[in-house]
Amino acid sequence: MKYRVFVMLKSGVLDPQGEAIRHALGSLGFEGVNAVRQGKMIELDLAETDAAKAEEAARRMCEQLLANTVIESYRVEPA
Amino acid sequence: MKYRVFVMLKSGVLDPQGEAIRHALGSLGFEGVNAVRQGKMIELDLAETDAAKAEEAARRMCEQLLANTVIESYRVEPA
Numbered sequence: 001m002k003y004r005v006f007v008m009l010k011s012g013v014l015d016p017q018g019e020a021i022r023h024a025l026g027s028l029g030f031e032g033v034n035a036v037r038q039g040k041m042i043e044l045d046l047a048e049t050d051a052a053k054a055e056e057a058a059r060r061m062c063e064q065l066l067a068n069t070v071i072e073s074y075r076v077e078p079a
Numbered sequence: 080m081k082y083r084v085f086v087m088l089k090s091g092v093l094d095p096q097g098e099a100i101r102h103a104l105g106s107l108g109f110e111g112v113n114a115v116r117q118g119k120m121i122e123l124d125l126a127e128t129d130a131a132k133a134e135e136a137a138r139r140m141c142e143q144l145l146a147n148t149v150i151e152s153y154r155v156e157p158a
Contacts, residue, residue: 006120021121021144028143030136032126041085041118042100047111057109064107065100 001046001054002079007067008039042066043079051078080125080133081158086146087118121145122158130157 009015015037022036044061048054058076067074088094094116101115123140127133137155146153 008120008122018121024144025140028140030140033123034126035122035124037122039120039122041087041120042097043087043114043116043118044112045114047113061104061107061109065103 001048001051003044003046003055003058004077004079005042005044005058005062005066006039006075006077007042007062007072008037008074010071010073013071039072040066080127080130082123082125082134082137083156083158084121084123084137084141084145085118085154085156086121086141086151087116087153089150089152092150118151119145 018036018038021038022033025033025036044058046054046057048057055076055078062074062076063069097115097117100117101112104112104115123137125133125136127136134155134157141153141155142148
């Protein structure tokens with residue numbers, strides 16, 4: 001089973017990387033960029049064939065390693 | 080208009096960051112992780128209200144700044 005995990009900073013958390021991108025886009029002449037937020041996408045290829053078990057495993061991977069749940073939220077979806 | 084941009088290394092390109100995650104997951108006791116690839120997700124909030132123009136602008140941002148098109152592919156979708 002393949003899953004995609006999306007990890008983003010929670011909405012109240014400052015995102016300096018996104019802000020840097022926004023600034024750089026402005027320097028390149030792109031106008032009207034209100035906001036930019038940057039996150040991570042992780043593609044997991046799991047040997048588990050049971051969808052429920054595989055998704056549960058992907059969530060545990062997020063909790064334990066892929067996301068810092070203090071400041072980041074994550075979303076798991078089938079790829 | 081809000082857009083999500085996904086930037087991934089092209090399939091032939093080695094992904095040491097993904098490989099490091101795979102290894103770390105193994106160390107944490109997760110078995111059966113065949114492969115991991117890591118990419119970036121960028122959320123753009125654009126002032127442009129015309130969907131076609133906004134998406135075109137998002138693509139130009141990818142070409143010029145967000146993706147290194149020599150080794151990375153990108154995908155733009157409405158958020």
